[in-house]
Amino acid sequence: NAFSFPEEPVEVGSTWTGTTQTQLPNVPNPITMNYGYKVEGEEALGARHCIKISFSSDEVKFSVPLPDGSGVTQVTTRTEGLMHFDPNDGCLAKLDLTSWTTPRMGKVAFEVVNRSEQVLL
Secondary structure (H helix, E strand, C coil): CCCCCCCCCCCCCCEEEEEEEECCCCCCCCEEEEEEEEEEEEEEECCEEEEEEEEEECCEEEEEECCCCCCEEEEEEEEEEEEEEECCCCEEEEEEEEEEEEEEECCEECCEEEEEEEECC
């Protein structure tokens, strides 16, 4: 995932939107993801003073070629999570992310939920 940050100062309750290009495996063209962001507060992570920012993407639909070359499957995906951004170092100190991906083949859909946590040590 890639994220968009505003140029202007923010405070608790500030919101903004951003658009990113995400390259997915086996998808020839990048997928455009529209995100909404909100500053939730501040929190210390060890010695880092971080800004907590929640985010969520709009649902995106795209096609992926089947591995055997027999056609394509339609996929729907979206993400949401919470990041801890360290404004002093200009980096993410922690990222909690959940994504929902649903490929469809005919009338059958498989929902895949991935949750990850990344922490800068």
